[in-house]
Amino acid sequence: MDEFAGKNILVLGGSRGIGAAIVRRFAQGGARPAFTYAGSHEAAQALSGQTGAEAIRADSAARDALIEVVASRGALDILVINAGVLVMGDPLTLDPDDVDRMIDINVRAPYHAAVEAGRRMNDNGRIIVIGSVNGDRMPFAGGAAYALTKSAMQGMVRGLARDFGDRGITVNSIQPGPTDSEMNPADGPMAGVMHSFMAIKRHARAGEVAELAAFIAGPHGAMITGSLQTIDGGMGA
Ligand code: NDP
Numbered sequence: 001m002d003e004f005a006g007k008n009i010l011v012l013g014g015s016r017g018i019g020a021a022i023v024r025r026f027a028q029g030g031a032r033p034a035f036t037y038a039g040s041h042e043a044a045q046a047l048s049g050q051t052g053a054e055a056i057r058a059d060s061a062a063r064d065a066l067i068e069v070v071a072s073r074g075a076l077d078i079l080v081i082n083a084g085v086l087v088m089g090d091p092l093t094l095d096p097d098d099v100d101r102m103i104d105i106n107v108r109a110p111y112h113a114a115v116e117a118g119r120r121m122n123d124n125g126r127i128i129v130i131g132s133v134n135g136d137r138m139p140f141a142g143g144a145a146y147a148l149t150k151s152a153m154q155g156m157v158r159g160l161a162r163d164f165g166d167r168g169i170t171v172n173s174i175q176p177g178p179t180d181s182e183m184n185p186a187d188g189p190m191a192g193v194m195h196s197f198m199a200i201k202r203h204a205r206a207g208e209v210a211e212l213a214a215f216i217a218g219p220h221g222a223m224i225t226g227s228l229q230t231i232d233g234g235m236g237a
Contacts, residue, residue, distance in 0.1 A: 003218050005030030008076050008122070010069075012036050012060060012113060013083025014053070015044040017181030018130060021206035022080055025214045027051035036060070036069060036083065060109035061101055070116040078217045079117040081110040082130040084149075086183055088142045099145045106149035111156055114171065118160065124168035126217045127160065129153050130209075131173035133232040139197050140190075150175070154228055161226030170225035172216055177232025179204040199234025 004026050014023040014035025020043070026033045034054040037044040044055040058069045060083040070079070087094065087102045114127050121127075134143060135150035153173050161171040178194045180186040186203035195201035212231050216224055230236055 002030035003214075004033075004078075007031045007078055008073060009033035009078040009080075009217075010035070010073050010076055010117070011080045011082060012058075012066075012109070013038075013081075015040040015047060015055070017183060018176065018179060018206045018209050019080070019082035020047055021210035022082060022213050023047060023053050024051055025207070025210040026078070026217075027053055029214060029218075033078075034073060036066075038083070060113075061104040063104070063108060063112055066109055067112055067116045070113050071120070075120050075122045076117050076125060077122050078126045078128070079114065079121070080128045080130070080213060080217070081113055083109065084130060086146055088140075088146060090142060091144050094145065102145060103149060106146075107152045110153060114156065114160055118164050118169060121164070121167070121169055124222065125164075125170075126221065127157075127164070127169065127171045128213055128216055129157060129171075129173045131157075131175045131228065133175050133177045133230055133236045135173070135175055135228070136230070137236045139235075140193070157228070158226045165225060168222070170216070170221060172221075172224055172226070173228050174209060174212055174216070175228050175230040175232065175236075176204060176209050177230075177235040179206055179209055181206060194235070197235050198232070199237055202233065204231060204233065 015037035036058040048055040131153040132150040138147040180203040
């Protein structure tokens with residue numbers, strides 16, 4: 001498998017979970033991707049050692065520094081925007097600073113990173129954001145702010161798909177449902193409730209989401225753009 005050999009790839013938020021699985025998948029496909037991370041230095045170094053990927057410390061909440069990192073990669077072929085945080089709880093008591101930081105990381109950063117990538121991206125490039133089924137459906141109390149961020153991504157991919165389409169660049173959102181990671185462990189306290197909303201009652205594996213990313217990023221994805229690719233075991237059905 002060498003479908004990504006020689007491709008210039010950047011994954012934002014690649015040190016753990018879904019992002020790390022995507023880094024691994026591109027590396028298996030023959031690429032030497034770069035990825036960013038904020039806090040998990042040891043995990044980032046370990047992944048880098050295992051895959052040959054380049055680890056770059058860059059907090060997505062720092063807008064101008066993030067834009068600089070994206071610009072420094074030159075003409076990208078593939079940008080995956082995975083970095084995201086989850087702030088859940090009673091909206092009447094959530095700390096507004098926590099909510100705003102989530103909006104910085106989950107909404108502002110993806111927009112500015114995608115635009116900066118699009119400025120210099122190679123023709124037929126790929127921009128993929130990791131949204132969530134919660135952009136379509138929020139079946140619990142306490143998720144309004146998180147859902148807001150994931151719904152915002154939907155408008156962004158539709159709009160940027162039209163802005164960049166004349167160069168063959170595709171812009172899509174992958175919308176996972178419950179996926180086993182440190183953010184949402186398959187054996188966590190909410191797992192049973194989440195599974196009750198699903199047709200296939202288990203967490204996805206991060207590698208399953210990575211395979212979808214590889215398909216969209218690969219040669220067969222050329223006509224998929226402006227789309228929301230939901231991979232949620234039927235949670236939103
Ligand atoms: P994890 O918390 O397991 O991993 C998050 C990753 O994002 C880490 O690599 C983390 O790096 C990075 N990250 C977080 N904040 C920042 C930041 N400020 N700057 C740079 N990198 C950052 O989460 P998941 O793998 O579960 O989630 C990945 C994405 O998938 C998120 O966007 C999430 O919203 C989405 N998602 C997840 C679902 C799930 O059930 N797991 C379901 C639907 C969507 P570091 O630790 O180094 O800071």
